[in-house]
């Protein structure tokens with residue numbers, strides 16, 4: 001192991017990112033070593049750089065534990081388009097490798113599950129949209145949309161045994177929610193195994209970014225996942241600004257920090273309310289919805305958008321939110337009051353709490369191995385928050401600690417949200433006390449040729465990462481986005497194992513994952 | 521506020537009426553009066569009940585949350601006799617959001633066919649109208665109308681709950697002129 005540690009070559013250093021190139025035979029060892037040392041796999045992606053240097057490249061991004069730094073392992077692939085799969089040693093790489101296989105046709109050798117992930121059956125074989133020379137005929141597009149999925153029984157994993165039966169659900173569900181297919185294998189009422197099939201809402205977002213300029217891309221980033229619009233746009237803008245070497249002003253940082261916390265607040269309170277819908281506690285649901293609505297109306301007054309869209313631009317922000325300090329304070333005051341009331345009511349309702357306890361337990365070990373992020377990770381005892389681990393914007397000036405719970409059940413996830421909502425309220429109040437220097441936005445130079453950079457922040461669901469790379473004209477070569485839901489969806493089956501089918505909506509709501517963010 | 525209500529109740533008893541006016545403070549919707557037309561429309565055309573099945577055909581989820589907001593106690597769309605139902609078989613209308621991703625195309629068609637006739641289709645949000653910001657992507661079909669027949673559009677990204685309500689009102693007008 002130690003030996004392999006030295007076989008990586010530092011090829012580039014940019015802010016807190018260190019890029020190391022490795023050879024194919026060392027790839028797995030180097031990555032495994034980093035993970036064993038406590039590095040968190042943040043994202044993994046490929047690029048098609050054949051026009052630049054004749055290779056495809058794999059990038060594996062790890063957070064260095066205890067330091068604000070990223071180690072990025074780069075593996076060039078030239079003639080042989082296969083690489084040793086990391087999944088065997090690092091289960092968190094599971095979905096990334098399948099995604100790369102679909103989008104680039106790079107094959108992970110010894111991956112335990114090489115079925116398609118993103119594309120469903122009717123999508124043409126050997127067609128990889130993120131390759132630069134990719135084309136698809138109208139005929140194929142038509143078939144892809146119109147032809148019914150061929151029902152090959154081998155496609156879903158099957159559980160055999162006496163008394164096991166399958167319940168297929170979706171993609172169109174009963175409530176007003178996003179589409180996805182779930183296949184339960186149940187014994188009586190108990191879920192033995194669940195396999196989700198997602199990517200129904202796949203919109204080709206990463207490819208779509210490549211056809212836009214970096215500044216137009218903000219609009220798309222805002223629309224990756226509705227309730228995390230602002231976080232996505234922030235992470236995207238940070239990535240572009242870091243790539244171009246732009247320093248945004250203190251004022252812009254303050255506006256972004258403030259709105260990130262407002263976004264967290266409306267989501268967390270809304271989610272706590274929604275969990276009540278899973279237990280049939282109508283009053284709790286209604287109260288949560290009313291508080292959320294108040295915050296949404298505040299968003300509307302501040303930015304003209306209930307989802308905080310149209311504020312972020314590359315180089316800063318377009319609107320000065322601090323002109324509305326009084327309105328924010330007043331609303332937050334009222335909300336705090338109602339929110340405390342709601343929590344008191346929920347925690348005093350035994351029938352509600354009993355449903356939450358020991359339901360949907362996600363063990364800390366699985367969460368760590370599968371690279372879970374955000375609320376779900378912290379509720380399973382993992383002390384990880386990108387706001388703390390890689391402090392950005394004004395987060396290094398604000399005092400807060402990541403809130404963790406040990407039990408990993410629905411209750412724990414609710415309580416992490418509750419603690420974080422209170423923390424957001426105090427952060428908002430602190431932010432409003434000071435004044436900030438600088439213009440709203442600064443001019444950003446054209447990106448240097450073939451430069452690249454990461455951008456990240458903590459959404460209400462967990463960490464979001466963007467990685468951008470520009471070409472000679474300063475246009476995007478590659479925009480990789482990794483939403484928190486992509487990390488967390490694979491563990492939902494672990495959390496629901498052994499629960500009863502009627503509790504599935506409750507478990508699902510406690511994670512509150514975005515389909516659109518995951519499917520891209 | 522409470523004393524006002526008591527007064528109102530007493531008035532009702534003496535006047536043998538059954539209405540309690542909503543106190544001003546509780547009114548959150550600014551243009552409540554405009555909505556009476558909507559109620560009348562639903563009364564006349566759908567016999568006091570409009571059942572909507574919402575279908576997400578690849579939206580970013582903001583459009584859905586606005587539909588969900590319609591059922592919260594502030595907008596409380598159920599008071600107009602409108603409700604979202606769990607199955608297309610129970611629906612008078614499909615409210616479709618999202619640009620219709622290719623992988624949802626078939627599911628949307630099947631949902632459409634499962635809805636009893638006459639089925640009304642409402643495309644809600646810029647994506648549903650012409651795929652909005654996703655226009656031109658290989659994985660979307662550029663709007664609901666390319667997949668199933670659409671009767672009515674509500675633009676916006678996302679349209680706010682009030683805009684959806686106003687849109688429903690216009691839809692009623694359109695439907696009643698058709699009759």
Ligand code: SF4
Pocket residue numbers: 223226578579580581582583617618619644645646647648652653676677678679
């Ligand atoms: S119209 Fe806007 S809010 Fe609605 S699904 Fe499309 S991007 Fe999202």
